Amino acid sequence: MDLKSYLKDRAAEVDAALDRFLPAAKEQPGTIHEAMRYSVFAGGKRLRPILCLAAAEACGGDPESAMPPACALELLHTYSLVHDDLPCMDDDDLRRGRPTCHKVYGEGMAVLTGDALLTEAFLILAETPPAKRYPASSYIADLALAGGSTGMIGGQVMDLEGEGKELSKAQLVKIHKAKTAALLTSSIRLGAMTANATEAKLESLTAFGQALGLAFQVIDDILDVTQSTEKLGKTAGKDEAVDKATYPSIIGLEKSRKEAAKLTKQAMAALEPFGKKALRLRQIAEYLLERDY
Amino acid sequence: MDLKSYLKDRAAEVDAALDRFLPAAKEQPGTIHEAMRYSVFAGGKRLRPILCLAAAEACGGDPESAMPPACALELLHTYSLVHDDLPCMDDDDLRRGRPTCHKVYGEGMAVLTGDALLTEAFLILAETPPAKRYPASSYIADLALAGGSTGMIGGQVMDLEGEGKELSKAQLVKIHKAKTAALLTSSIRLGAMTANATEAKLESLTAFGQALGLAFQVIDDILDVTQSTEKLGKTAGKDEAVDKATYPSIIGLEKSRKEAAKLTKQAMAALEPFGKKALRLRQIAEYLLERDY
Numbered sequence: 001m002d003l004k005s006y007l008k009d010r011a012a013e014v015d016a017a018l019d020r021f022l023p024a025a026k027e028q029p030g031t032i033h034e035a036m037r038y039s040v041f042a043g044g045k046r047l048r049p050i051l052c053l054a055a056a057e058a059c060g061g062d063p064e065s066a067m068p069p070a071c072a073l074e075l076l077h078t079y080s081l082v083h084d085d086l087p088c089m090d091d092d093d094l095r096r097g098r099p100t101c102h103k104v105y106g107e108g109m110a111v112l113t114g115d116a117l118l119t120e121a122f123l124i125l126a127e128t129p130p131a132k133r134y135p136a137s138s139y140i141a142d143l144a145l146a147g148g149s150t151g152m153i154g155g156q157v158m159d160l161e162g163e164g165k166e167l168s169k170a171q172l173v174k175i176h177k178a179k180t181a182a183l184l185t186s187s188i189r190l191g192a193m194t195a196n197a198t199e200a201k202l203e204s205l206t207a208f209g210q211a212l213g214l215a216f217q218v219i220d221d222i223l224d225v226t227q228s229t230e231k232l233g234k235t236a237g238k239d240e241a242v243d244k245a246t247y248p249s250i251i252g253l254e255k256s257r258k259e260a261a262k263l264t265k266q267a268m269a270a271l272e273p274f275g276k277k278a279l280r281l282r283q284i285a286e287y288l289l290e291r292d293y
Numbered sequence: 294m295d296l297k298s299y300l301k302d303r304a305a306e307v308d309a310a311l312d313r314f315l316p317a318a319k320e321q322p323g324t325i326h327e328a329m330r331y332s333v334f335a336g337g338k339r340l341r342p343i344l345c346l347a348a349a350e351a352c353g354g355d356p357e358s359a360m361p362p363a364c365a366l367e368l369l370h371t372y373s374l375v376h377d378d379l380p381c382m383d384d385d386d387l388r389r390g391r392p393t394c395h396k397v398y399g400e401g402m403a404v405l406t407g408d409a410l411l412t413e414a415f416l417i418l419a420e421t422p423p424a425k426r427y428p429a430s431s432y433i434a435d436l437a438l439a440g441g442s443t444g445m446i447g448g449q450v451m452d453l454e455g456e457g458k459e460l461s462k463a464q465l466v467k468i469h470k471a472k473t474a475a476l477l478t479s480s481i482r483l484g485a486m487t488a489n490a491t492e493a494k495l496e497s498l499t500a501f502g503q504a505l506g507l508a509f510q511v512i513d514d515i516l517d518v519t520q521s522t523e524k525l526g527k528t529a530g531k532d533e534a535v536d537k538a539t540y541p542s543i544i545g546l547e548k549s550r551k552e553a554a555k556l557t558k559q560a561m562a563a564l565e566p567f568g569k570k571a572l573r574l575r576q577i578a579e580y581l582l583e584r585d586y
Contacts, residue, residue: 029454111376115446122437127434141419147412149409
């Protein structure tokens with residue numbers, strides 16, 4: 001199967017699982033369950049869940065066992081977008097080409113929708129079958145650390161505080177590690193854990209995730225400069241408008257492209273011990289680098 | 294030991310544990326860890342953690358094992374207050390007599406602070422030692438259900454949607470069950486679970502928690518009408534100002550007082566099977582009813 005079909009099939013499986021896990025829209029109170037589903041089923045690529053499933057595969061595991069963490073990861077990612085779009089944060093009206101949650105349901109409801117998605121992520125994660133090396137609590141701790149005040153949320157704080165300031169490349173790397181790479185890395189780690197991966201394998205995949213996560217963010221920064229709003233499905237040129245430090249603004253566009261390529265090479269190297277089993281992870285990393293930036 | 298000393302000692306133990314569990318204020322990024330600590334160490338009575346510890350005691354358990362869920366409960370409660378106080382929600386400037394989180398740190402940071410407290414709650418909960426009948430995942434699921442879209446968050450949604458509308462007593466009970474009783478009940482259940490409580494005991498304590506939670510909310514409604522802002526440590530008369538349905542507004546002050554007394558009696562009856570071991574739970578329920586309303 002080519003990568004495109006693989007990604008499409010896996011995304012459809014994740015969507016079906018999300019539909020099963022999420023409370024029905026008619027469950028009381030209906031508004032919050034509608035708003036949760038509106039935000040989750042908005043045409044996302046399901047990158048984090050697919051990485052989780054592919055990591056389970058790379059470690060010889062069963063993708064079915066990796067489905068609860070895969071869905072938890074997508075809910076956690078979605079909650080962060082809902083809160084990030086709020087007027088008191090990035091103040092964005094468009095997300096994936098559609099009005100953002102607070103534009104449709106109001107600000108108070110968008111705060112609660114994000115809260116509910118985050119809570120639901122842990123509820124679903126609790127359904128992950130424990131592996132021999134990894135009890136249920138290790139999944140919870142991994143995701144909570146990646147999404148918490150020293151991980152993703154910490155990255156958003158540094159991002160907020162860095163607006164309008166001159167940042168060094170080192171500071172920017174720190175922000176991106178926390179804001180993006182932490183959750184991508186956890187996506188891969190959780191998948192590997194459901195496959196009862198050895199410590200050595202988990203370490204290799206952690207290195208893969210960190211390099212991939214940084215590459216992903218560098219490319220996102222580049223696309224914000226080079227692409228149209230229509231093509232991005234979200235407001236383009238946003239970073240410059242709020243005077244946010246980005247790779248292109250600090251080291252220039254050409255060097256940013258080279259940085260992305262270098263990071264992806266690092267990511268590939270980390271996959272070597274897995275041989276053919278890491279085919280999909282390798283292809284996904286290539287696909288992320290070959291986006292039209 | 295009299296109840297007052299017991300409550301004071303237990304609150305001090307919980308505060309010490311929270312201080313150990315929470316990231317230090319100097320940990321990067323400092324602002325969010327400061328804001329988390331500002332919100333958590335604001336003079337709260339630690340009612341939920343103390344109920345959790347007392348429930349463990351009632352089931353013959355070790356309060357030390359119940360400390361992680363006790364702290365997780367307080368963080369979850371605190372996050373709900375931080376988000377509830379936001380301008381797009383209840384828009385409150387004062388909480389426990391001090392400026393609310395968003396007044397001090399700004400709205401964006403208050404959203405992130407709440408998010409971080411909720412995430413930290415699950416991180417800490419993952420440290421609960423599993424009991425024979427209750428694996429780690431059962432604690433996570435219990436708290437996530439109590440705090441989620443059909444529990445506490447659902448209650449807040451119904452509350453928001455009910456503003457300015459005439460509600461029946463049945464509708465109000467439904468809101469209070471979700472908004473307040475669910476988390477109080479989970480506080481008691483989690484403590485009992487750390488003590489490896491039998492199913493029958495867990496059921497009795499669930500009934501106790503539900504009755505106590507409703508009584509607590511009725512009394513809160515009454516106090517909002519009868520007490521001064523100074524005495525409450527938060528803005529009084531708030532419910533009436535936003536035309537929110539409350540027990541006093543639906544059934545009147547006298548009937549509300551009787552309702553609170555009746556619910557507390559129900560709560561007491563649920564404790565009968567525990568005999569002397571439930572001394573503290575019984576005293577706490579009495580103390581909550583005997584607040585000066």
